[in-house]
Amino acid sequence: MTTILANRPRCVGLALSLCVMWVSGLAVAQQAPRPAPPIPAEQKVGKSPDPRNFEGVWFTGGYDRTYRQLDRSEPPFNAATRKEWLRHIQAEKDGTPIGDAPTRCYPHGVPRLVASPYPVQFIQTPGLITILHEVSHNIRYVHMNQKPPANVKPSFLGYSVGHWEEDTLVIETTALNTRTRIDEEGIVHSDKLKVTEYIRKIEDGQRLEDIIHIEDPGSFIKPWDARRYFNWRPDLHLTEYICEENNRNVPNESGFTTAK
Numbered sequence: 001m002t003t004i005l006a007n008r009p010r011c012v013g014l015a016l017s018l019c020v021m022w023v024s025g026l027a028v029a030q031q032a033p034r035p036a037p038p039i040p041a042e043q044k045v046g047k048s049p050d051p052r053n054f055e056g057v058w059f060t061g062g063y064d065r066t067y068r069q070l071d072r073s074e075p076p077f078n079a080a081t082r083k084e085w086l087r088h089i090q091a092e093k094d095g096t097p098i099g100d101a102p103t104r105c106y107p108h109g110v111p112r113l114v115a116s117p118y119p120v121q122f123i124q125t126p127g128l129i130t131i132l133h134e135v136s137h138n139i140r141y142v143h144m145n146q147k148p149p150a151n152v153k154p155s156f157l158g159y160s161v162g163h164w165e166e167d168t169l170v171i172e173t174t175a176l177n178t179r180t181r182i183d184e185e186g187i188v189h190s191d192k193l194k195v196t197e198y199i200r201k202i203e204d205g206q207r208l209e210d211i212i213h214i215e216d217p218g219s220f221i222k223p224w225d226a227r228r229y230f231n232w233r234p235d236l237h238l239t240e241y242i243c244e245e246n247n248r249n250v251p252n253e254s255g256f257t258t259a260k
Contacts (some may be wrong), residue, residue: 088186107156109180190218
């Protein structure tokens with residue numbers, strides 16, 4: 001796996017549960033990340049003051065590897081999902097975290113991808129919003145003002161459709177396969193998962209707020225909401241991320257991995 005440029009570590013798969021151990025080992029040799037340079041006033045609202053124009057690069061406003069409800073309480077698990085969640089937590093405590101899709105360099109899934117601590121870039125064209133994620137070059141296509149086609153084959157990132165409700169972009173993602181997790185800690189989901197995001201500009205266009213509505217009657221006793229923020233970063237450009245090159249965290253035949 002190639003390491004390119006500075007300011008953000010290259011992490012694969014189990015993301016920062018393993019990456020934290022790796023980065024902490026480098027902390028002595030590296031200076032603290034450089035603060036973002038001042039943003040000229042004309043760039044503070046992105047390429048346009050239009051609240052419906054998200055074009056450009058945004059960076060998550062602080063890393064959180066877990067998904068919790070808006071009040072930070074535990075998700076409303078059913079009994080089986082909570083048991084599996086606790087199994088993942090215990091495996092990590094035992095030093096043998098359970099590998100998942102990104103550990104194998106597969107796409108992260110939704111909504112887990114939204115929480116990855118890497119830049120994202122929005123590209124808006126007629127009828128389509130493309131969201132480029134630097135991490136593993138995950139790409140999301142949001143088909144605007146459409147309904148999802150019937151019988152879509154489930155995939156890692158699912159099928160997303162979008163529309164505007166005033167100045168809020170609403171993205172509905174379905175047809176998600178069960179090879180991913182909702183978060184890095186180990187919240188699993190069923191094939192009934194539906195994720196609806198409500199994204200809007202806040203703070204004079206300098207941040208995006210993403211309210212994430214999670215519905216999965218196969219895993220939770222009721223729908224629930226989480227939140228993520230993204231800061232406007234015109235000083236950044238997406239860079240190359242090659243997970244497959246020298247992947248340190250490939251799971252063994254039992255599905256477990258260790259930090260290397």
